[in-house]
């Protein structure tokens with residue numbers, strides 16, 4: 001039997017296989033070139049960038065917890081101009097090799113999202129799509145609240161939709177996912193990334209202090225995988241636009257679970273921090289699973305879950 005077709009279409013973003021990377025866990029891609037050829041992945045998603053550089057939160061901003069990590073990085077980023085200056089040439093080359101480059105957009109307000117999208121439009125011809133992060137749990141005002149309600153989420157996409165013809169992905173907070181997904185689809189979002197990290201807390205009982213520099217942070221890793229699978233399944237049933245599954249993917253079986261629940265593509269996140277060569281391993285395990293299922297196209301398995 002010949003190799004199965006692994007190519008998928010994530011709302012207009014053409015991927016030669018369903019494996020993507022989760023924003024903030026993969027830098028700007030080139031950091032992983034010493035470990036493997038990044039262009040074998042279907043897509044990469046770059047760290048969320050705003051119109052201007054952000055310094056992020058004070059340290060410590062990462063800690064390990066049971067079956068996961070917590071972070072309060074606070075979206076430290078070089079700004080869109082910094083991204084293009086430091087990584088633009090590499091990202092153009094990656095795109096030329098057929099790996100879709102998805103640029104994540106951050107903002108504290110609708111105006112800041114608009115400014116960032118306008119800069120990406122002007123400076124980033126390599127971007128196959130823009131992923132709007134309306135869900136970062138680390139920012140006290142703006143991002144978090146906007147992504148948590150259908151009205152707030154819709155307001156951001158309503159402002160951005162007329163400003164770009166590129167596919168618009170939205171990275172959703174793990175809250176009210178069905179209502180928010182429907183609101184985003186109605187405003188013209190092309191695809192949804194489900195889910196961002198879950199707001200959480202970790203306390204050092206000896207010092208009685210937070211293990212991060214802030215009281216709360218975002219929880220990632222295997223501990224949230226099955227919550228994310230359930231949310232992908234709910235969203236995939238509620239909307240007609242494709243879903244990118246994110247959360248605790250450590251193996252090809254975890255990625256397959258998202259696809260069966262209805263995801264078109266899957267992002268590898270924390271696993272990149274545990275082992276930098278995770279993403280190609282997960283891809284090869286996913287290909288083996290598709291072969292084992294006896295189908296010649298991965299698309300036949302999207303949403304093929306049966307109760």
Ligand SMILES: Cc1cc2nc3c(=O)[nH]c(=O)nc-3n(C[C@H](O)[C@H](O)[C@H](O)COP(=O)(O)O)c2cc1C
Nearest residue numbers: 022023024048071196197220221247248249269270
């Ligand atoms: C250190 C770190 C930084 C992150 N930065 C971002 C970010 O910039 N934008 C974003 O949408 N999500 C960010 N995330 C969340 C991930 O993209 C992902 O949604 C989450 O970690 C769940 O997937 P995982 O369990 O596979 O890591 C970050 C996660 C970690 C661990």
